[in-house]
Amino acid sequence: MPKPYPAEFRRDVVAVARKHEAPLAQIAKDFGISEATLHNWLKKADIEDGSSPGVTEKEAAELREAKKRIRLLEQENEILRRAAAFFARELPPKMTYPLVLDLAADGIPVAVACRVLGFSKQAFYKWKANPVSDRDRADAHLINAALDVHLDDPAFGYRFIADELPALGISAGENRVQRLCSSQRIWSVFAKKRGLSRKAGPPVHEDLVDRDFTATALNELWLTDITEHRTDEGKLYLCAIKDVYSNRIVGYSIDERMKASLAVSALRNAVALRSPRGTVVHSDRGSQFRSTVFVRALKSNGLTGSMGRVGACGDNAAMESFFALLQKNVLDRRRWSTRQELRLAIVTWIEKTYHRRRRQRALGRLTPIEFETIETDLQAA
Known part of the structure; x- marks a missing residue:
């Protein structure tokens, strides 16, 4: 030319x-x-x-410039329209980089897209050369592990999650765990966040008891709940399981943390002692009893779950009455210096006093052990 x-x-x-x-x-x-x-x-x-x-050359130049500007405005509007979903979620810039690729495929220059979206071309091309960094992979792996831990026990906040990660082979600082948990809204069900309102979790079982705390045989209906008490070393938690027919505590577990594993341990202890089948296990809507591991433990042992309503103490009143006795006879009797000291006191009172010395009028002035022994002999006869 x-x-x-x-x-x-x-x-x-x-x-x-x-x-x-x-x-x-x-x-x-x-x-x-x-x-x-x-x-x-x-x-x-x-x-x-x-x-x-x-048309003069000046007018032609102005016309070309106007068309160029109109085309640029149309591109910017298209960018903003397609990026609306990204901006609504308040994602970091690098999360919008794939959008730049899509826009470029439709003929919108990378420079224009980067300018409108608010980051540099250099940052975009750096991401394009390595879309997923080692840090991103590690964060994604940590988030998945945190979700698994939290799913098993919704009571876990970022501190407990950070404590559980080493057992899964993951090394991460508490501040990093807190940052990732916050970004993914992984919070303890007991946490109170400003501007957030949390409702009680949905029941995983229907209420099969309906406040009728009666049974016609052993291992027909069990009640379970968790109580806590302070010591100078910190809190101690007790999960107990009570047989409604004999009022005996058929299983319990004591720990310094109120995790789902606490409820599962108590259930396993009860199953090992009684070997039940088809027993109804009634509880409140605590996160420990709604956890995946507890529901799985019920199913694997052939037990049927039952749950009361939110904020209705009467739906588990028979279990609350046992905890009231424990509170009066052990927990409030003195100040406890160590968790081990309180633990031994609880175990001693349950096994020695409540089971074998405390007579109950509902059992015909028999102790739970005496009542079960007689009942077993009658069934054998």
Whole structure:
């Protein structure tokens, strides 16, 4: 393609042609251009001078610039329209990088997309060279592990999750765990976050008891709940399981943390002692009893779950009455220095006093052990 003639040269040729001192053909030949080219230059010169109708070069340049600006605005509007979902979720810039790729595939320049979305081209191309960094992979792996831990026990906050991660082969600082848990809204069910309102978790079982705390045989209905008490070393938690028919505590577990494993341990102890089948296990809607591991333990042992309503102590009143006795006879009798001291006191009271020395009128003035022994002998006979 031939190079265009300089603007100054064109002006000089037009000026010579307008003097009409020679035919246009001769002028074109003298300047080494075609006659058609000279006619074209004269026509454009007349338009620029305003003597002939048409679009001047300045107007043409303005028109091209206006079209360019309109096209740019359309691209920006398209970017904002397609990025609305990303902005609504308040994702970090690197999470919008894939959108730049999609826009580029539709003909929108990368520079325009990056400018509108608020990050540099260099950052985008760095991400494009390595879309998933080692840090991102590690964070994703940690988040998945945190979700698994929290799913097993919704009572776990980021501190307990951080304590559980080493057992899964993951090393992470508590601050990092807190940051990732916060970004994924992984919070303990007991946490109180400003601006958030939490409702009690949904029941995983129907209420099969309906406040009718009676049974016609051993291992027909069990009640379970968790209580806590302070020591100078910190809190101690007790999960107990009570057989409604004999009022015996058929299983219990004591720990310094109120985890789902506490309820599961108590259930396993009860199953090991009684070997039940089809027993109804009634509880409140505590996260420990709604946890995946506890529900799985019920199912694997052939037990049936039951749950009361939220905030209705009467739905588990028979279990609450046992904890009231424990509170009066052990927990509130003195100040406890260590967890081990309180633990031994609880175990001793349950096994020695409650089971074997405390007679109950509901059992015909028999102790739970005496009542079960007689009942077992009668069934054997």
